[in-house]
Amino acid sequence: MNKKIIALAVAAAAFGTQASAVELYNNDGTTFAVGGHVTAAIQGSEENDPTVEAVSPRINFNATQDLGHGFTADAKGEWAMNMLEGGDNTFTTRLGYIGVSHDTFGRAVAGTQWSPYYDVAGVADMPIAFANDFLYDNHGKLGTGRADKMVSYRNGVDLGSVGLNFGLGWQGDNSESFNALDPNADAGNYGDRIQVAVSADVAGFSAGYVYNTGDVDFSPLTGVTGGTKDANSHAFSAKYGSYGNGLYIAGVYAMNEYMNIAGGEALAETSAYEFLAAYALSNSLNLSVNYEGVENDADNLTVRSEMAIQAEYNFTNSFVGFAGYQIDLGDDYSDDDNKYSVGVRYYL
Template identity: 30%
Template sequence: MYKKLLAVAVASSVAVPAMALTAYDDGTDKLTIGGRVGVQSKTMDGDTELNNDSARINFGFEHKFSEDLTGFAMAEWGINAIDQYDEGSKKDLFSNRLGNIGVAHSTYGKVTAGKQWSVYYDIAGWTDMYAIGGGTSMGIYDGYSTDGGVNGTGRADDAISYRASVGGLNVGLQYQMRGTSGSDIDGTDQLVMDRAWERTGGGQAALSYDFDSGLSVGYTYSQTSFEQRENAHAQSAGIKFDTEQMYLAATYGKFKNHTNATLANRKPIGDEGSTGYVPTGHFDKKSTGIELFGQYNLQSVAGLSFYAGLNQLKVDEQHDGSDSDGKLDTKSLGALYRVGPMQLAAEYTVDDSKKHDGTSDADNYMTLQARYYF
């Protein structure tokens, strides 16, 4: 069960090969080093740009206290492998992605403390399997930070989690500690004030069941409380069918004060994929999301897969309670080839997203990707 829990925590996917170099292992202590370097080119409206493809490096540590009890730690940093700039300033070479410590018992489950993949992602992430895009409609990366850390739905900050599995039943619980952006919510700079936050706490729960046939069903709920801000709510239900040749998944979510659908595909945010947004203090009062994903692995050509998916996030009420026609709406087709430590992919996305007034300035785009895992 420990290996199963570890796999869930790392959020392994169909599209991403799990690789890590074992640098040291004496049967009691173990050190692994992993990560990836990649680039992607995005062509939109006749223009092509080359960007960093979420390069990263991680270190994993394990110590066996007994046959049943293992201690572990994980640290991961994003790498700005290609020079990128934000408002005229060069981005930092390294950025924090993960940092946690915990213990895992073969019978009683696993406890993790620190910055980690959330238990919300254990279910909502079932459709976040694209080689390049995706993951924009289940509230995973929404909130005051681009990695979902503040609201605890992506790579959660300041979190303590518990995961356990009994037979096919999987349970996850998470609590998020108090935190602050360090900015004055009552200040005079409107941009700073909009992005400022003070979290008083947050909680999450996830429940899923894996059938022997490869079918899984699950549900997850998240609530985050803030000082002088509306509390954020996110809930998602999912179903998936996973076999060696085929992967099919669907997720459905409902959100309050958690998403910003009409900005979610307006400004690239680099390490979080091909779409993203600059966080502000104005979130959709109510929104509804759906994601679909399917992948077929060719048996005749080893390593070659084709996939398709839908991401749709509709605004039911704007932050001021008014009606909206805004939505994020993308459909993607992709091809993926894995050979050894390398991954090559091509993805074409049709973007039908709309602003609150129903108008659209979205463009379709083509993205090519090359990655090397280590």
Template identity: 30%
Template sequence: MKLAWLSSAVSVALAAPAAQAIEVFNDGKNSVGIGGYADVRVLNTQGKTEVADGTSRINFDFNRNMGRGWDLQAKMEWGVNLVGNTDISLTGDYVHTRSGDFLNNRLGFVKVGHEKYGSISAGKQWGVYYDVVAATDIPHIWAGTSSGVYTFNGDGGLNGTGRADKALQYRNEWGNFKLGLQVQARNSADEVRDLQEVPAPLPSTGNVYRIQSITYNSTYGASARYQATDKLEVGVAYNQGEFEGRFLDGTPLNATDKIAAFGSSYGGMYDEGLYLAFNVNQAEFHEVDNEGRIIPKSTGAEALVSYALDGGWVPFLMMNYLKADEESYKRDYEGDTFERSFITGGVHYQWDKNTILYIEGRKDFSKVPDAQKKVEDDGIGIGIRVFL
């Protein structure tokens, strides 16, 4: 049986054509690796052309063989802003770029694993929900906007669907079946988040229905995946947590954030030949629109197809769709409707196993309130990603 704790690295393997770590020390018991990448791109979208960072990062991975089938891992990862702040809004991974911060905390956890009993980990880590939707989070510029991962204009750490804060996880594998369980163990007293301090897609909006602050108690998540063939995997995931929020005008909102997803993938984007991936989700009080207004009910979907050609060329096409339930959204927000819909496509070129040149474009078909249209825009970008 494979070590169960390795399954949490699935999302990394999907997104990278080569290993992201250089082993700098190994004495047979202890090993240390340094990984990450530098990414810079030129973007033209939302009425401007800018040089922007592409979620560059660096990480340190410490592993120790404890004997008798036990292994210990400690990992730390920081996002590195190579070029300074930008006003362009893309996904939650770009929060540190929009704010101008040079470093931001992406991951930090300790994990104990056994080849039979599975693994237990604690810290800031990719949520078990992400296991099922990660397969479409691969395009470098426009991705992850409809899967329910990067919520509240952040990294999904607040409610546990993305890089979950204060998460305790158990993972194991039995044959082709993979299980992940998660709880964010905390109390509300230390988790008030002032969302006015988070760079929103439309930071100048004064809409009274915008969520100003939010407090979560513990959240809970689970994922189950089945490796049907060497290339085909299917999975389901669920995440839930109660919160207390407050609108910009001071009105309180108490609700339960919940999301359920189904996803499947075939192959690997940088493996020879065809790659297919899709996911769909249903959510309540989980997503926010471009003005920071929480969406009472929503349906989201992402689908990706690519084909790795000889010579390192990988063309792809992706669909993103997020629609608010019309009845509840209209009722709460003065008759407005919200539908994010766009196609992104492009070509990645593997210059060598650790270097990708890419060009990606976006064609938008969204139907959103006039005040939010600036964010949902056509665009094009060209860049380079250099893995360590």
């Protein structure tokens, strides 16, 4: 297996993907760490007054265990925090999985996890304030972001200066709510879903492709006739560099059927794309511009079209300030409304 992949996978399990974490225990091949971040921002738009909002705060617990013979087990639990209001839903699950990794045999994971689809399509989902929103249209059930109830397998191989990687993902049958306008409605039956991802890395460049498919019964959803449909996606991506370290450029293009939502409808055919260009200066100031668009190809309508200019600054490794302004370039489903966000993130 590509040892870079296994090292990143185990490191992510032990310390999370954030800039820092607190390792509470490390002895005799066993580790336990706590991580996450607390993020708050003043957000508003031309149509709405500014308010204080939480920006995806979370807390996670991570453990690893050396099993011997080159195998490492890891487990992760991560919960979103309701940090601005009281109530019953103080914590909600973001991630929860157990994995086993080996340098040669690869990595297998079971539970709610970042999917192989996201490995490829999430390369532009980097800035704090405004990023790749189309990936999150019902992502848990469709497996485009954090995939619910997934079993995945990843492996890779080094061929000199080229690294080849592949991933497989499977989600079983389940009946869950789907309706974007009423998430509590009994609105969808999801059949088995499968995704296959491949990518290649060479000299700082990476390119990938992923296919995601599975039947969904959309019959309770308006605008969809015929009941069960194959909700599928072909996604392509390319990137150069490492986000937050000098120049970083990334792009994603997806050809989708019944994967994106607009006006409470699952759209029959869409094209979705995201482009990100960022440059991190030596003083830790990271400047970026990104563009996102989704087109309803069946009806020749624009679902979203927006561009954001953003800045992030690391005061320390654990304390980051950010600001972004998103320009609404117009669509056929909502009124134009430019947005802004200014806030801070503290990594645990």
